[in-house]
Amino acid sequence: MRDIAVFSGSAHPRLAEEVCAHLGVPLSPARVSRFANDCLEVQLRANCRERDVFLLQPLVRPVQEHLVELLMMCDAARGASAARITVVMPHYSYARSDKKDTPRISLGGRLVADLTVLELLDRLRELGPRSIRVACTHGLFAAGALKRLGEQPDVLEIVCTNTVPVPEDEHSEKLRVLSIAPALAEAVRRIHDGESVSALFEQPAEA
Structure with a gap:
């Protein structure tokens, strides 16, 4: 070319x-x-x-x-x-920004996303599945989220793409990054x- x-x-x-x-x-x-x-x-x-x-x-x-x-x-x-x-x-990070509709509020988009994933895991467990696989487009995880997800015994795999780099020290055996x-x-x-x-x-x- x-x-x-x-x-x-x-x-x-x-x-x-x-x-x-x-x-x-x-x-x-x-x-x-x-x-x-x-x-x-x-x-x-x-x-x-x-x-x-x-x-x-x-x-x-x-x-x-x-x-x-x-x-x-x-x-x-x-x-x-x-x-x-x-x-x-x-990855355009600003596209994920929260809308500030009142003064003096925090914009905790990443924290809410992390908590949402953990909440979904709890809801899935209520249905009694034998195993859970977590998939997301971007490898954006709040501090310690990958470690906490990886420690869940019923989570077999965490899949994301490489639109953003996932720090090497946060990788685990359960993480699969697709290019x-x-x-x-x-x-x-x-x-x-x-x-x-x-x-x-x-x-x-x-x-």
């Missing part, structure tokens, strides 16, 4: 490497540095002129820092005369070739 450049911020470079492997292109280098006053600087260290540039960066902790990185990458690509800039954001790199690579290929991305989500025709 020619005239394409894929860059990654510091949020999830491993996923970007997988995507590039499926595309058959190298991951273009980028440098993120920090000044003495804590301000960031981003440099895209590959030619962007008249190229189709893809910037891969999920918004994971530290969310604000990764967001600023991404904005700076976009600015750098624009300043380097990229023909087109596409942001690949496997979305093939799907992202196909979406990138379709955008680059001018093909429909929505076709990826269409139901196959019945025989």
Whole structure:
């Protein structure tokens, strides 16, 4: 594939490497540095002129820092005369933010999600199943949640995707992480070739 450049911020470079492997292109280098006053600087260290540039960066902790990185990458690509800039954001954390409808309230979305999972486990147990499998799209777990879930004897498996990195020290034998790199690579290929991305989500025709 020619005239394409894929860059990654510091949020999830491993996923970007997988995507590039499926595309058959190298991951273009980028440098993120920090000044003495804590301000960031981003440099895209590959030619962007008249190229189709893809910037891969999920918004994971530290969310604000990764967001600023991404904005700076976009600015750098624009300043380097990229023909087109596409942001690949496997996880948009702000989409999950609670709505603040009254003043001085906390926004505990992640805590509520964790408590909800534990509550669902209790409800399932009331039905008397022999085993439970937990599945979620993003591997976003509140502090200690994976450990608590893994310690439940009737929970056989915890499945999530790698849209966001799960810290290595939180992995357990019961955790299974599925890669979305093939799907992202196909979406990138379709955008680059001018093909429909929505076709990826269409139901196959019945025989």
